[in-house]
Amino acid sequence: MSLIPDNLFGIHTRALELWQRRSEVLASNLANADTPGYLARDVDFRKALSAAGSGTGNLPLQTDASGQIGGSAAQAGAPLEYRVPTQPSMDGNTVDEQVEQAAFAANGVHYQASLSFITAQIHMLRNAITGA
Amino acid sequence: MSAFSIFNVAGSGMAAQSLRLNTVASNLANADSVASTPAAAYRSREPLFAAVQRGLDGQGGDAGATGVQVLGVTQSNAAIPSRYEPGNPMANADGYVFASNVNPVDELVNMISASRSYQNDVDVMNTTKQLMVKTLDLGK
Numbered sequence: 290m291s292l293i294p295d296n297l298f299g300i301h302t303r304a305l306e307l308w309q310r311r312s313e314v315l316a317s318n319l320a321n322a323d324t325p326g327y328l329a330r331d332v333d334f335r336k337a338l339s340a341a342g343s344g345t346g347n348l349p350l351q352t353d354a355s356g357q358i359g360g361s362a363a364q365a366g367a368p369l370e371y372r373v374p375t376q377p378s379m380d381g382n383t384v385d386e387q388v389e390q391a392a393f394a395a396n397g398v399h400y401q402a403s404l405s406f407i408t409a410q411i412h413m414l415r416n417a418i419t420g421a
Numbered sequence: 422m423s424a425f426s427i428f429n430v431a432g433s434g435m436a437a438q439s440l441r442l443n444t445v446a447s448n449l450a451n452a453d454s455v456a457s458t459p460a461a462a463y464r465s466r467e468p469l470f471a472a473v474q475r476g477l478d479g480q481g482g483d484a485g486a487t488g489v490q491v492l493g494v495t496q497s498n499a500a501i502p503s504r505y506e507p508g509n510p511m512a513n514a515d516g517y518v519f520a521s522n523v524n525p526v527d528e529l530v531n532m533i534s535a536s537r538s539y540q541n542d543v544d545v546m547n548t549t550k551q552l553m554v555k556t557l558d559l560g561k
Contacts, residue, residue, distance in 0.1 A: 305556075312549065312552075316427045317488070319431075319434065319541045320433060320434030321434070321472050321489055322541065323437075323441075323534065324489055327472050327487075369485060386537070386538070390541060394548070397551075397552055401555065404556060407559060407560075408559060408560060
C-alpha cells in the first residue's frame, strides 16, 4: 500500500496544464494581432479549472477536429471564449495588444506560482524521506 | 505537445511580420521609381495575413493554437501619379513619366506596427522559453 496519494501535487498539475493552454491561446492572439477578421480568444479559467477538478482524468480543454467552433459535446469542457473588444478595428480584428500582453505576463506569473507550489511539495517529500 | 506549439505560433507571427517589413522596405526603396507606362510603374505592395485554422502541430486537433500565414502579396490599386518631365530619359512620347503609388506615411506606419508585433512575438517566445526551462528544473 502506497502512502503517497496519486494526486501528489493536488490541483497544481491541472492548473499548470491550464496556464500552459492559456498561454498558447494568448500567443495565438498576439501572433494574429494584424490578421484581418481574427477574433481574440481566451480561456475562462474558473470554468476550465472546475471542469478539470471535476475529474475526467484527461484535461477537458481539448477540442475536437480543427475548424469546428463551439457547439459540440466534446467542447463542453473547453471554454474558449471570444474577447469583447474595447476598441475594435476596422478590419474586424479584436486583438488588443496591450490587453493580450498584460494577460500573457500575468499568465506567466501564475504558471510560475503553480511551479513553486509543486516544488515546495517535492521539497517537503524529500525532507520527509531523508529526515534532513 | 502544446508548449512547443507556442513556438510555432510565435514563429509564424515573426515570419509574417518580417515579410511585412520586407514589403515596407521595398515600397520605401521604390517610392521614387519612375516608369514610361502606367502599367510598368511600381505599385505599393502589402502582404495579406490570415489565421491558420488547422493545428500547427500537424495533427489538426489543436484549435487553441492559431498561427498566421501569408496568403499572398497584394498590389495597391491606387492611382499612378504622372509627372511632366520631358528631360527625363524614361519619359514617354508626350514627356510624361509615371511614378509609384507608394505613400511613405502609410509605409512608416506599417513599419512601426510590424516591428511592434514582431517584438510582441519575441517576448512571447522568450517568456515561454524561460517557463519551460523552469519546468525542466522542477524539484531542484
